[in-house]
Amino acid sequence: MNKGEEGGEDKEVVSLQTLSKKMDDFAKARDWEKYHSPRNLLLAMVGEVGELSEIFQWKGEVARGCPDWKEEEKVHLGEELSDVLLYLVRLSDACGVDLGKAALRKIELNAIKYPVPKKTDDHCVGDGEDSSSKIKLNEEN
Numbered sequence: 554m555n556k557g558e559e560g561g562e563d564k565e566v567v568s569l570q571t572l573s574k575k576m577d578d579f580a581k582a583r584d585w586e587k588y589h590s591p592r593n594l595l596l597a598m599v600g601e602v603g604e605l606s607e608i609f610q611w612k613g614e615v616a617r618g619c620p621d622w623k624e625e626e627k628v629h630l631g632e633e634l635s636d637v638l639l640y641l642v643r644l645s646d647a648c649g650v651d652l653g654k655a656a657l658r659k660i661e662l663n664a665i666k667y668p669v670p671k672k673t674d675d676h677c678v679g680d681g682e683d684s685s686s687k688i689k690l691n692e693e694n
């Protein structure tokens with residue numbers, strides 16, 4: 554773990570490598586590596602996504618930042634998000650995929666697929682054209 558360069562002492566940057574190493578140590582110490590096959594890890598992760606979904610089930614729309622949630626609900630949310638992330642990191646390792654590198658590459662691909670609208674397209678907002686024509690303009694680029 555590294556301290557954030559600009560943050561204070563409490564701003565720790567947690568790397569994917571740190572999580573990966575800790576999961577590896579956790580599994581080795583318990584002799585659980587034999588259970589951590591790609592398929593098992595995928596199923597475990599999907600199970601945790603289900604547990605994460607349960608937290609949101611029947612709540613209706615939730616505002617960004619979950620401002621109305623009780624502290625214990627936020628703690629529970631953090632636990633379920635962590636379970637998903639930890640299994641995802643472990644699954645990537647089990648498949649020989651460098652998740653950090655793959656994710657950075659994917660962000661670049663996303664930016665190519667969904668380019669930022671050109672400034673000339675933006676002027677149509679408030680120029681009397683509706684938003685559907687703006688979307689059309691963007692799609693033509």
Ligand SMILES: Nc1ccn([C@H]2C[C@H](O)[C@@H](COP(=O)(O)OP(=O)(O)OP(=O)(O)O)O2)c(=O)n1
Pocket residue numbers: 579585588604635636639640
């Ligand atoms: N074979 C296992 C079992 C657990 N874990 C780790 C990864 C997860 O972070 C967490 C999952 O533990 P549980 O299966 O006990 O799931 P929960 O913590 O969600 O508990 P519960 O399902 O009782 O709410 O433990 C693991 O690496 N390998």
